[in-house]
Amino acid sequence: MPTHRSVVSAATLFEFTNALQPVRRIWVQAVNMALADFGLPASLTSALILAARRGEEGIRQNALAEEVGVNPGAMVRILDQAEAADLLERRDSPDDRRAKIIQALPKGREIARKMEKAVDELRAGILGDLPSQDIETTTRTLRLFEARIGQYLQQERSGR
Structure with a gap:
């Protein structure tokens, strides 16, 4: 978990987390x-x-x-x-x-x-057509988000 608070606004973080499910849903539809x-x-x-x-x-x-x-x-x-x-x-x-x-x-x-x-x-x-660097940054961000969620869940399940 991060040791310092980000300068990212609550609204930006909300937009990020709220984009995940719709993107996943339409990606699965496209793959299907x-x-x-x-x-x-x-x-x-x-x-x-x-x-x-x-x-x-x-x-x-x-x-x-x-x-x-x-x-x-x-x-x-x-x-x-x-x-x-x-x-x-x-x-x-x-x-x-x-x-x-x-x-x-x-x-x-x-x-x-x-x-x-x-x-x-x-x-x-x-x-x-997207720059490779954008894809790599997004992937790193999503994997870090996944890892931090996993850490959070593990801490919560073990009673911190």
Whole structure:
């Protein structure tokens, strides 16, 4: 958490925090439109892309649920669909028998690669004319905001 107060006005901070949800919502809508031709539910496309990015090591099921933004029960249903379509597989974690590792299967990796290309084109079309420095600054700011929120929540949960 910051040790000194910023000179940023309360109104500016309000505008920043209030812009997050609408931007996220319309970004997800745009991605869903860009990926509509793949014929997969939005939550499954996210899970597939994230698992494929992890390569051979895969990703823990609970971490995947968190990254996709769904509860663990919903993730089970998503994974059932993905396994039925031969896109993803669940396997036991070598270091924790209670945990499952999710890994993209060859068909899933190929579809994920095509979906990533479509989303890359979408990003370039929407953001490609912005200065790289602006994108980098915004990304740093959002990641710092995320980290500070995490610190705040951890402090609050532990009773400070």
